[in-house]
Amino acid sequence: MVVSRFVPGRKRVGPxxxxxxxxxxxRGALIRARGLVKRYGDFEAVRGIDLDxxxxxxxxxxxxxxxxxxxxxxxxxxxxxxxxxELTVLGLDPLADxxxxxxxxxxxxxxxxxxxxxxxxxxxxxxxxxFGLSRAECRSRADELxxxxxxxxxxxxxxxxxxxxxKRRLTIARSxxxxxxxxxxxxxxxxxxxxxxxxLWDKLFRLRQQGVTLVLTTHYMDEAEQLCDRLVVxxxxxxxxxxxxxxxxxQYSTREVTExxxxxxxxxxxxxxxxxxxxxxxxxxxxxxxxxxxxxxxxSEVAARGLxxxxxxxxxSTLEDVFLRLTGRSLVD
Amino acid sequence: MTTLATRVLPxxxxxxxxxxxxxxxxxxxRRNWIVFATGFLEPVFYLFSIGIGVAALVDEFVMxxxxxxxxxxxxxxxxxAASAMNGAIFDSTFNIFFRLKYIKLYDAxxxxxxxxxxxxxxxxxxxxxxxxxxxxxxxxxxxxMGLTGSWWAVLALPATLLIGYAFAGVGxxxxxxxxxxxxxxxxxxxxxxxxxxxxxxxxxxxxPAALQWIVEITPLYRAVVLCRELVTGALTWGxxxxxxxxxxxxxxxxxxxxxxxxxLLLT
Amino acid sequence: MTAASPPTAASAPAPAGxxxxxxxxxxxxxxxxxxxxxxxxxSAVSSFVMPLLYLTAMGVGLGGFIDDPDAIERLGGLTYLExxxxxxxxxxxxxxxVFESTYPVMSGIKWNKVFVAMLNxxxxxxxxxxxxxxYIAFRMTTIAGVFIxxxxxxxxxxxxxxxxxxxxxxxxxxxxxxxxxxxLSGRLENDAGFAIVxxxxxxxxxxxxxxxxxxxxxxxxxEWLAYxxxxxxxxxxxRMLTTGTLEAGMAxxxxxxxxxxxxxxxxxxxxxxxxxxxx
Numbered sequence: 024m025v026v027s028r029f030v031p032g033r034k035r036v037g038p039x040x041x042x043x044x045x046x047x048x049x050r051g052a053l054i055r056a057r058g059l060v061k062r063y064g065d066f067e068a069v070r071g072i073d074l075d076x077x078x079x080x081x082x083x084x085x086x087x088x089x090x091x092x093x094x095x096x097x098x099x100x101x102x103x104x105x106x107x108x109e110l111t112v113l114g115l116d117p118l119a120d121x122x123x124x125x126x127x128x129x130x131x132x133x134x135x136x137x138x139x140x141x142x143x144x145x146x147x148x149x150x151x152x153x154f155g156l157s158r159a160e161c162r163s164r165a166d167e168l169x170x171x172x173x174x175x176x177x178x179x180x181x182x183x184x185x186x187x188x189x190k191r192r193l194t195i196a197r198s199x200x201x202x203x204x205x206x207x208x209x210x211x212x213x214x215x216x217x218x219x220x221x222x223l224w225d226k227l228f229r230l231r232q233q234g235v236t237l238v239l240t241t242h243y244m245d246e247a248e249q250l251c252d253r254l255v256v257x258x259x260x261x262x263x264x265x266x267x268x269x270x271x272x273x274q275y276s277t278r279e280v281t282e283x284x285x286x287x288x289x290x291x292x293x294x295x296x297x298x299x300x301x302x303x304x305x306x307x308x309x310x311x312x313x314x315x316x317x318x319x320x321x322x323s324e325v326a327a328r329g330l331x332x333x334x335x336x337x338x339x340s341t342l343e344d345v346f347l348r349l350t351g352r353s354l355v356d
Numbered sequence: 357m358t359t360l361a362t363r364v365l366p367x368x369x370x371x372x373x374x375x376x377x378x379x380x381x382x383x384x385x386r387r388n389w390i391v392f393a394t395g396f397l398e399p400v401f402y403l404f405s406i407g408i409g410v411a412a413l414v415d416e417f418v419m420x421x422x423x424x425x426x427x428x429x430x431x432x433x434x435x436x437a438a439s440a441m442n443g444a445i446f447d448s449t450f451n452i453f454f455r456l457k458y459i460k461l462y463d464a465x466x467x468x469x470x471x472x473x474x475x476x477x478x479x480x481x482x483x484x485x486x487x488x489x490x491x492x493x494x495x496x497x498x499x500x501m502g503l504t505g506s507w508w509a510v511l512a513l514p515a516t517l518l519i520g521y522a523f524a525g526v527g528x529x530x531x532x533x534x535x536x537x538x539x540x541x542x543x544x545x546x547x548x549x550x551x552x553x554x555x556x557x558x559x560x561x562x563x564p565a566a567l568q569w570i571v572e573i574t575p576l577y578r579a580v581v582l583c584r585e586l587v588t589g590a591l592t593w594g595x596x597x598x599x600x601x602x603x604x605x606x607x608x609x610x611x612x613x614x615x616x617x618x619x620l621l622l623t
Numbered sequence: 624m625t626a627a628s629p630p631t632a633a634s635a636p637a638p639a640g641x642x643x644x645x646x647x648x649x650x651x652x653x654x655x656x657x658x659x660x661x662x663x664x665x666s667a668v669s670s671f672v673m674p675l676l677y678l679t680a681m682g683v684g685l686g687g688f689i690d691d692p693d694a695i696e697r698l699g700g701l702t703y704l705e706x707x708x709x710x711x712x713x714x715x716x717x718x719x720x721v722f723e724s725t726y727p728v729m730s731g732i733k734w735n736k737v738f739v740a741m742l743n744x745x746x747x748x749x750x751x752x753x754x755x756x757x758y759i760a761f762r763m764t765t766i767a768g769v770f771i772x773x774x775x776x777x778x779x780x781x782x783x784x785x786x787x788x789x790x791x792x793x794x795x796x797x798x799x800x801x802x803x804x805x806x807l808s809g810r811l812e813n814d815a816g817f818a819i820v821x822x823x824x825x826x827x828x829x830x831x832x833x834x835x836x837x838x839x840x841x842x843x844x845x846e847w848l849a850y851x852x853x854x855x856x857x858x859x860x861x862r863m864l865t866t867g868t869l870e871a872g873m874a875x876x877x878x879x880x881x882x883x884x885x886x887x888x889x890x891x892x893x894x895x896x897x898x899x900x901x902x
Contacts, residue, residue: 388815389817390815390819392820394823397826398822398826401830402830405835405836408842409840413689413697414688414689418853437656517636535823537665541665544669544673545668548673552679552680552681557680557685558684579678599824
């Protein structure tokens with residue numbers, strides 16, 4: 024299986040290539056960062072983060088726009104030099120061995136960056152050549168990948184003619200052409216319709232099963248819950264929380280949330296009347312949120328106090344609740 | 357209330373909606389004023405190059421009415437006509453194609469009360485304003501260099517507007533048929549030979565008689581004759597032919613462009 | 624393996640690691656080949672037809688009116704056709720090289736982002752530029768090749784050697800203009816700047832760098848300005864070859880000056896690309 028491709032300390036010797044010893048730090052982390060900082064002039068996009076992503080994990084960066092996710096990803100992808108701190112990717116130093124690292128990672132950038140004037144298939148074969156693959160190898164891998172992302176019947180179409188979802192799938196196929204050990208996905212499903220998103224999730228899930236290490240950024244909480252074993256929430260260049268989706272919900276939210284809607288303008292004054300019914304309440308212009316471990320009980324208590332909301336919804340807590348609690352409700356950009 | 361029927365039919369303009377499009381183009385260019393300002397330099401550079409360089413190598417030419425003109429004075433009005441053509445073609449092909457296919461400007465405009473007629477006339481109006489400013493500046497340069505030989509030269513300015521109208525109309529009509537940037541090679545392939553061979557740089561009699569009539573029916577030759585006769589004051593009936601030719605060409609182009617835009621955009 | 628699963632790891636690792644710049648540049652060969660296949664028809668008129676039209680109109684048409692002894696003497700004893708043929712070759716190469724260095728480069732960085740995608744692979748900035756310049760050199764070879772063959776048929780190229788050296792000089796002229804413009808394109812935020820490059824750079828160079836008339840006819844200040852342009856040196860070098868008046872000392876000066884532009888531009892291009900794309 025794919026996982027076995029990574030043997031710490033293995034020597035990789037290719038034709039005409041010096042021997043390259045791959046050594047991993049503790050726990051065989053594919054990515055290891057300590058106090059990682061990225062500065063653009065006076066602006067600090069990433070303000071000292073620590074990370075360990077072990078082989079085979081699906082790891083997510085969550086955070087609002089401008090939190091520093093993409094900057095962190097670009098450093099890991101070795102297309103952006105670190106400003107300070109330590110970073111090793113695949114056991115190598117990005118500053119010294121950027122090219123060698125990039126040879127073994129796949130990058131699916133936020134914008135597709137496809138060559139719109141080439142055909143779907145040419146986009147894959149031409150890209151494969153950058154990794155030093157033979158033409159025959161590029162062709163056969165392109166066919167397999169087109170099949171994998173269900174674009175075989177579009178192989179000879181110009182990229183221009185593809186839908187957004189198709190372009191995204193093609194970008195993912197392209198990022199797999201070198202059979203990467205590590206796949207970096209920057210907002211893989213932003214802008215896609217629900218069908219396209221689910222199809223992509225399915226593909227990413229299969230890759231994970233095959234042992235490919237995934238690192239992704241997203242601001243869709245359902246996506247993070249679906250795909251990630253572990254994630255960090257970033258805000259303002261720092262990591263503000265870390266853990267599995269369930270652990271994060273347990274730590275930063277309650278099991279359930281009761282959403283109460285009254286007439287417009289009533290929520291402020293009603294907030295005080297139900298505050299004691301939950302661990303935490305939140306008053307929004309259009310509804311009241313009661314964070315509690317037993318939503319049904321809170322609902323009956325509300326009724327018992329003679330309050331008649333227009334509507335009641337009891338739901339499970341989600342990562343979204345965690346996210347909003349940690350990064351606030353106000354717009355960032 | 358604007359019904360679909362009145363929007364589809366080119367008809368007569370009920371008010372000039374094209375003004376809004378001209379305003380929009382003006383706003384875009386105001387931000388890129390340096391691009392606008394340098395736009396008139398190309399013919400001026402050509403004129404200097406001819407005046408300082410090539411003219412020293414070439415003798416005077418004799419006009420059809422017997423008048424003798426210096427080489428620079430012979431070429432300058434032709435450059436005036438050619439740059440009016442180039443500007444109009446550029447505005448009505450590359451720019452319009454970009455707006456039509458890429459930024460979908462006209463789709464957005466037709467979601468308002470504007471009609472295809474307003475778009476066609478607005479774009480051509482814009483091309484004329486821009487071209488008129490460039491031609492006026494070029495004429496001023498010519499006058500400063502002592503290359504305008506007669507008061508008839510004042511009429512060269514409206515003549516360049518007529519040239520711009522003729523080429524912009526046809527250019528825009530042709531643009532509505534273009535499929536990709538590759539097709540613009542055909543525009544190049546038409547414009548460049550006209551620029552070089554329409555008696556721009558030397559008199560018609562340099563060609564064998566069989567070729568002369570081909571040159572004579574090209575629109576740029578008609579434009580060059582018109583400008584040259586007005587600027588040098590050596591007027592003949594040839595200029596009347598030119599005026600009629602250019603009016604017909606522009607009107608046919610504008611009518612076709614408006615029809616085609618209706619078909620492309622309101623389907 | 625089922626049909627709908629991704630390729631599993633190959634037993635042999637993909638060649639990776641310390642491939643040299645040239646090796647990494649060669650990996651982009653297929654990309655540039657596809658680009659050429661897709662674009663050559665679209666640029667055929669400006670590359671191949673335009674210079675020949677100019678040559679016919681000016682060299683043959685206008686040249687027919689340039690016959691008095693005084694004019695011929697100004698042209699160094701050449702007919703006007705003989706005089707402008709090498710000038711047009713050099714000027715055409717310059718124009719096309721600058722064009723290849725503007726919009727396509729901005730597209731790679733900003734619109735299509737092909738260069739950005741390349742740098743996600745083992746390709747590094749110097750290798751990316753080497754391949755791009757290699758492509759421009761190839762384009763210039765085809766443009767100059769067609770021009771030289773056609774003019775040779777009309778007896779304007781004295782020998783096969785002159786033709787071959789002319790080809791080499793055309794590539795040199797092309798790259799001397801391409802590298803600094805590529806460096807500039809790596810800095811520009813939008814394509815409005817290109818209008819300035821063409822109107823204030825390319826157009827005056829085309830007209831005033833000795834392609835159409837001797838620069839000694841220019842006012843002194845502009846004459847010296849012409850000597851500073853790389854195109855004037857390219858025109859002179861090409862004219863030496865096609866008129867069989869090669870003079871070693873001046874040829875070395877022209878070649879050296881063009882190389883200076885080429886190397887400086889190359890160095891600047893690596894700097895601006897690194898700053899723009901790897902930051």
